[in-house]
Structures are given as structure tokens and as C-alpha cells.
Amino acid sequence: MSAYLKVARLDSLQEGAIFPLDLNDKHIILVRMGNEVYALSGFCTHEETDLANGFLVEDRIVCPLHLSQFDCRTGSVLNPPATEPLKKFNVKIEDGWILIEV
């Protein structure tokens, strides 16, 4: 059964940074774009590289190993060698807190 867990204050996340989070045995990355926050699986679907060590280019997360890119908003993969999307987690913002459904 899933539930929303409070993980961080919205104002603690800088735009342009990838924020790693380990929650209920899941490695997750958070990306803030304006007042929206996106939560995605933190491992590249190609060879399970930690995407917290990657970087952002506009609205894309770039894997540090072979440079596949993923859409921050949806997790969809944009170029090879990765072919599978990142899992996306539901996010709510309440009273300045970020809550993730896990």
C-alpha cells in the first residue's frame, strides 16, 4: 500500500540541482522546476548508474556514464543507449512541504 511521505521543504531545493533521496528502499531523485517538483527513480535504466551524479540541461536529466537523457517531467527516455523510461513518483506540495507517494 502506498502513502505520501513528507520529505523536504520546497524552499530547500535549488533549481538546477538534482536532489537524491533514499526512501523505503527506493533511490529517488528530485528536481525542482519553479514551484513544481518531480520525483524519479534515481538509477539510469541502462546500467543502473546513480543519476544523482548526473546533471541537468534545461528540463532533461543527463546520465553521467553514457549520456542518455531523460525528461524531468515524465521520466521518458530521450536518447540511447537507455531505452526504458525512469519510474515517476507522484508528488504533492502542501504548506511548503514536498510529499512523495511511495
Ligand code: FES
Ligand atoms: S548507464 Fe546511463 S546511459 Fe548508460
